[in-house]
Amino acid sequence: MTIKPKKTKKEIIRREGLFYHPTFVKKADREEILSWLKTLHPIWEWRYSEHNPPPPEDVQRKLLRPVYWLGNWQFACLNYYHPPKGIHNRCIKAEDYPPVLKRLLKLIEGLTKTQFKPKDIPKSWTLNTCLINFYGTSIDPITKKKEDTARVGDHKDFELGPVASLSLGERAFFQFVMGKKSLTNNVLFEQWLDDSSLQIFGGELFKERAFHRVQRVENKNKTVFDLNLTDFETRRINFTFRYVPVEHIIEYNELPSELQSDIEPYMKQLAHNSKHFASALIKK
């Protein structure tokens, strides 16, 4: 059965395994996040690499959007963190959170502990990893043709425990779906994620069994964030905070050499604007 929220009303949602606050990020914090975002230089990653080529059912492809990671970087070509088996050589130490995110995270972690069942929160759980996704429109540098790539297909976040997500910018249409993509009417729950909202999901249904996806991002307000991204118009920024046990986070120089060589171009690109990545390369 599909459970649908009321159409456009901005309201707090509390269900087992799902919490949503439409106006969680206050104006001053939003501004602080946006000015800090201007110091970042997000990158475009490829899904595969020389030592991790595409499997038969896939092809080499650029991700649909630029990204930045904090806490640890899960490079796409290292296949992301995927317990129980895919836990080694996937999470590379990255920069820490800025003060504004540290402050918000304290609140979010506290809120999660009040809204989620203890059985759904692993021991030592802390939201120590963050993926920042930049959603928008790519512009071909030569033809200037625009392509809207503001969506994410069905997937699960495999990190253990609840995941928290902050959204800035245009609204995103977000769905939790059950089972195979071909099934019709497989939507478990759908909602709009508003500017400045917080969504937390976890537990057996929303996190372990359901897939989630972003079907589209509105362009009602014609938002274009001023960021260090060329040939891309960002209209939504999403932060997903997750938990990776510290023992699974390694330094770049601890990676096997063939994997170091696969991610070296990204490390060098990041090092242009980040002391953290510059020094990780020197330690090599």
Ligand SMILES: O=C(O)CCC(=O)C(=O)O
């Ligand atoms: O942009 C969003 O709201 C969701 C992002 C997401 O699904 C992910 O980072 O895994």
